[in-house]
Amino acid sequence: MNADQLSQDTNIPSAGSAATAGVKALTMKRLEFDWQPLLLVPMLALLVLPFIGSGSTWLTLTVAGLAMGMIIFIIASGLTLVFGLMDVLNFGHGVFIALGAFVATSVLGVMADWTGSQELWRNVVAVLPAMLVAMAVAGAVGLAFERFIVRPVYGQHLKQILITMGGMIIGEELIKVIWGPQQIPLALPEGMRGSLLVGEAAIEKYRLVAVVVGLAVFAVLAWTLNRTKIGLLIRAGVQDREMVESLGYRIRRLFVGVFVVGSALAGLGGVMWGLYQQNVIPQMGAQVNVLIFIVIIIGGLGSTGGALIGALLVGLMANYTGFLAPKLALFSNIALMVAVLLWRPQGVFPVANR
Amino acid sequence: MTQNLLTLSGVHTHIGAYHILHGVDLAVPRGQLTLLLGRNGAGKTTTLRTVMGLWRASQGRVVFAGRDITGFSTPQIAGLNIAYVPENMGIFADLTVKENMLLAAREAKRANQMDDGRLKWIFSLFPAVEKFWNHPAGKLSGGQKQMLAVARAMVEPRELLIVDEPSKGLAPAIINNMIDAFAQLKASGVTILLVEQNIHFAKRLGDSVAVMDNGRVVHAGSMKALAEDEALQQSLLGLAL
Numbered sequence: 001m002n003a004d005q006l007s008q009d010t011n012i013p014s015a016g017s018a019a020t021a022g023v024k025a026l027t028m029k030r031l032e033f034d035w036q037p038l039l040l041v042p043m044l045a046l047l048v049l050p051f052i053g054s055g056s057t058w059l060t061l062t063v064a065g066l067a068m069g070m071i072i073f074i075i076a077s078g079l080t081l082v083f084g085l086m087d088v089l090n091f092g093h094g095v096f097i098a099l100g101a102f103v104a105t106s107v108l109g110v111m112a113d114w115t116g117s118q119e120l121w122r123n124v125v126a127v128l129p130a131m132l133v134a135m136a137v138a139g140a141v142g143l144a145f146e147r148f149i150v151r152p153v154y155g156q157h158l159k160q161i162l163i164t165m166g167g168m169i170i171g172e173e174l175i176k177v178i179w180g181p182q183q184i185p186l187a188l189p190e191g192m193r194g195s196l197l198v199g200e201a202a203i204e205k206y207r208l209v210a211v212v213v214g215l216a217v218f219a220v221l222a223w224t225l226n227r228t229k230i231g232l233l234i235r236a237g238v239q240d241r242e243m244v245e246s247l248g249y250r251i252r253r254l255f256v257g258v259f260v261v262g263s264a265l266a267g268l269g270g271v272m273w274g275l276y277q278q279n280v281i282p283q284m285g286a287q288v289n290v291l292i293f294i295v296i297i298i299g300g301l302g303s304t305g306g307a308l309i310g311a312l313l314v315g316l317m318a319n320y321t322g323f324l325a326p327k328l329a330l331f332s333n334i335a336l337m338v339a340v341l342l343w344r345p346q347g348v349f350p351v352a353n354r
Numbered sequence: 355m356t357q358n359l360l361t362l363s364g365v366h367t368h369i370g371a372y373h374i375l376h377g378v379d380l381a382v383p384r385g386q387l388t389l390l391l392g393r394n395g396a397g398k399t400t401t402l403r404t405v406m407g408l409w410r411a412s413q414g415r416v417v418f419a420g421r422d423i424t425g426f427s428t429p430q431i432a433g434l435n436i437a438y439v440p441e442n443m444g445i446f447a448d449l450t451v452k453e454n455m456l457l458a459a460r461e462a463k464r465a466n467q468m469d470d471g472r473l474k475w476i477f478s479l480f481p482a483v484e485k486f487w488n489h490p491a492g493k494l495s496g497g498q499k500q501m502l503a504v505a506r507a508m509v510e511p512r513e514l515l516i517v518d519e520p521s522k523g524l525a526p527a528i529i530n531n532m533i534d535a536f537a538q539l540k541a542s543g544v545t546i547l548l549v550e551q552n553i554h555f556a557k558r559l560g561d562s563v564a565v566m567d568n569g570r571v572v573h574a575g576s577m578k579a580l581a582e583d584e585a586l587q588q589s590l591l592g593l594a595l
Contacts, residue, residue: 229456229463236446236457243444246406247458248432351448 037348040340041312048320056200061319067207069315070214071276075269076292076299076307077221078262084238084302084351086255088150089157092164093266093292094285095171099141100134100267101274101284102179105186107133115189123189127271134271135264141171142263146256168285175282183281186274210272217265221304234258238302238351291318294333298340300347309348313340359384359514359545360405365414367404374400376569377414382514382562387536387546389556389577391591392566398549399441401566402516405547406438407431419513437507441518441549445499447492451483454491458506468509476505479535497528504535514545521552533558553591557581565590 045062052058079093107130108115114126149167153159188206195202225231233254237244241251273288274280295314299306314333321332340348360382367375375397382388390398403409405416407428416424423431432438437458446454452465455473462468477484480501486494491502500520507515520536521529529552536559540546550556556563560577573580573590580586 232449232453232457236449236453239446239448240444242408242428243440243446244457245428246408246432246438246440246444248429248460250427250429 034349037306037309037344040309040348041316044313044316044320048324051324052320056202057323059198059201060203061323062316063201063203063207063211065316065319066312067204067210067214067315068276068318069312070211070218071269071272072288072291072295072315073214073308073311074217074272075266075288076295076311077217077304078258078265079292080296080299080302080304080307081234081238081258082255082262083296085234085241085251085258086154087157088154088255089160090150090164091161091289092145092149092166092168092171093262094287094289095145095168095175096138096142096263096266096285097270097273097288098172098175098280098282098285100138100270101186101280102175102184102270102282103134103137103267104130104271104274105179105184105280108186108189115187118190120191123191126189127192127275131268131271134267138267138270139260139264142260142266143256145263146259150259168289172282172285179282181282183279185279187278188275192275206275210276213268213272217268218308225304230254230257290330291333294337296347298337298347300344300349300351302351303347303349306347306349310340357383359419360547361415361417362401362405363415363417365401365404365411365416367400367409368412369400369409374569375404375411378404378566378569378571379574380564380571381574382545382547384545385543386561387540387548387559389560389563390547390549390566391551391556391563393591394551396566397569398566399518400569402438402518402547402549403440405431405516406436435511435513437512437515439503439507439515439517439520441522443499443503445491445494445503447490449491450488451491451494451502452487454502454506455483455509458509461510472509472511476508479538480505480531497524500524500528500532501535504532508539508544512544514547515539516547518549519551520548521550521555529555 045058045065049055049058052061075093075097079090082088082090082093108126111126111129114122117123145167149163150160153163192206192209195204196208197203223231225235233244233249233251237251237254244251244254269288270280270285273284277284291314295310296307298310298313299308313336317332317336318329321329325332344350358381360380362378362380365375365378365380366373378397378401380390380401390401392398400409404411407423407426407430411424414424415422418431418434418436421434423434426434446457449457456462456465456468459468482494482498482501483505486498491499494502500522504517504520507517520532524532533555536546536548540559548556548559556577563573563575563577563580564571565573565580567590573586580590
C-alpha cells in the first residue's frame with residue numbers, strides 16, 4: 001500500500017482508543033475548497049452588462065479586462081509570494097517591470113526584420129527571446145536587489161518600504177542613463193496587430209496572446225506550487241516559516257529563489273505591459289505598482305490564487321469604468337479593494353497563520 | 355561514546371531586552387525520555403527553542419552527540435536528526451495531512467516515496483492521521499492536530515525528539531493514547547526530551563527529570579525518585595504527584 005492509496009480508505013476499523021473518539025467527533029468532507037471568490041469575476045462581468053448595453057462592446061471590454069488582468073497577475077504573483085514567505089514589503093517590485101520592458105525594446109529593436117514580418121511564427125520567434133532575455137536580466141537584478149537592498153532590512157517593515165522605494169527610484173534613474181529619459185515606442189509585431197471579429201465584437205489579437213501567456217504562467221505556477229516539493233515548501237513557508245526551518249529546510253535560500261523568480265516574472269509582465277501600451281517609460285513600474293498592491297491585498301497577502309482573482313477583478317474594473325466613467329477609473333479599483341476587504345478583511349483567500 | 359545525547363552547559367538566552375535563561379545545565383541521556391518540568395514562565399520553552407537555534411544562546415554551550423551546536427542555524431540542527439514539535443504544534447493549516455507528513459519526510463519528494471512500513475506504524479498509533487490523510491490539517495480538532503504534530507516528527511527515524519507540552523489542551527482519553535505512542539517511541543530507541551505540565555503524563559513516561567525555575571535547572575534526577583518524594587515535589591513544584 002502506498003501513501004497515496006491510503007487516502008482513499010476512510011473505513012478504518014475501530015481502534016477502540018481515545019483517538020477514535022476524536023476521529024468520530026469530526027465529520028468533514030474531503031478537501032474543502034472555497035469557491036465563493038471565484039464567482040466574483042463572472043459576477044462583476046454580468047453586473048455591468050446592463051450598464052454597457054451593447055453585447056459586443058461588453059465582450060470587447062471583458063476580453064480587454066481579462067488580458068490586462070492576466071498581465072497584472074504575471075507581475076503580482078511573485079510579489080505576493082515574496083511577502084508571504086518572508087514578510088517583505090517590496091515597493092521596488094515595479095523597477096523589474098520597467099527593466100523588462102526596456103530590455104524588450106532593445107531585443108526587439110535588433111529583430112526588426114522578424115517583428116515586421118506578416119508571419120506569426122516569425123513574430124513569436126522575435127518576442128520569445130525578448131521575453132526570455134527580459135526575464136533573465138530582471139531575475140539577475142532581482143538577485144542583487146535581494147542581497148544588497150532587502151536582506152539588511154528583514155523583519156523591519158518601515159525600513160523595507162523606504163529602502164525598496166529608494167531602490168526603485170535608483171533603478172528608474174539607471175534606466176534613464178542606459179535607455180534615455182524619453183518614452184520609447186514598443187510596437188506590436190505585425191502578426192499580433194489588428195483584431196478578430198467575434199460577431200460584432202472586435203477582439204484585439206494581442207489581448208488574446210496576453211490571456212494565453214497569463215494562463216500559461218498561472219498553469220506553471222499552479223503546477224509548481226501544488227505538485228512539487230519546492231511548491232509545498234513555499235506554501236508551508238508562507239504559513240509558518242519557523243516551522244519549515246525546524247523541519248530542516250533553509251528558508252532563506254528558498255526565499256532568494258522566489259525573489260528571483262518573482263523579479264523575472266515582473267520582467268515578463270513588463271514586456272507584456274509594454275506591448276499592451278505600445279510604449280515604455282522609465283516610470284511605468286511605479287504606475288503599475290499601485291495596481292499590483294491593490295491586487296495582492298484583494299487576493300490575500302501570500303495567496304497566488306487570490307492574486308489571480310484580484311488581478312482579473314482589477315483588469316475588468318479598469319476597463320469597464322474606463323468606458324462607463326473614465327474619471328472614476330483609479331478610484332474604482334480602490335473602491336473595489338474596500339468592498340472586498342469589507343467582505344473579507346484578510347483578502348479573498350486569506351493565508352492561514354497570517 | 356557519551357551517555358548523554360544532549361548537554362546544555364551554562365546556557366543563557368536573551369529575548370530582546372529580557373534575560374530568560376540564567377545558566378541552564380541540562381543533560382539528556384541517550385535512549386531515555388527526559389522530562390522538563392516547572393511552573394509557567396520557568397524557561398522550559400525557551401530552553402527547547404534555544405536547543406533548536408530558534409533563539410540564540412548568548413552564553414554557554416549546547417552539545418549534541420559530542421558536537422558543539424551552539425552557533426548552528428535551525429535547519430542545520432534539524433539536519434542532525436533532531437525533530438521538534440513546538441507548543442503551538444506548528445501544523446500547516448492550509449496543507450493536507452499528507453502534505454504535512456511529506457514535508458517532514460526530507461528524503462521523499464512525493465508521498466509514495468515515504469516509508470510504507472513506518473507510515474503503517476504511525477497509523478496504528480494515530481488512526482486520525484490515516485483517516486484524514488487528504489483533509490486540510492486546519493480542519494482537524496486540537497487533539498488530532500497534536501497527533502499529527504507528533505506523527506510528523508516521527509515520519510523518518512530521528513535521534514532526538516523534542517516535544518513541547520504534547521498533552522496541552524487534550525482530553526484525558528487522548529492523553530492516554532499519546533502516552534502509549536511515546537512509550538512505543540521510547541521502546542524504538544529514540545531519545546526524547548519533553549516539556550510537560552501534566553504530572554500524570556510525566557509520571558508514566560519519564561526516566562529522568564529536570565525541574566526548572568527562574569531560568570535555571572533547580573533539580574535533576576530520576577523521575578522515579580521525584581515521584582516517590584512528596585516533600586521534594588512540594589518544594590520544587592508546589593504540588594504532590
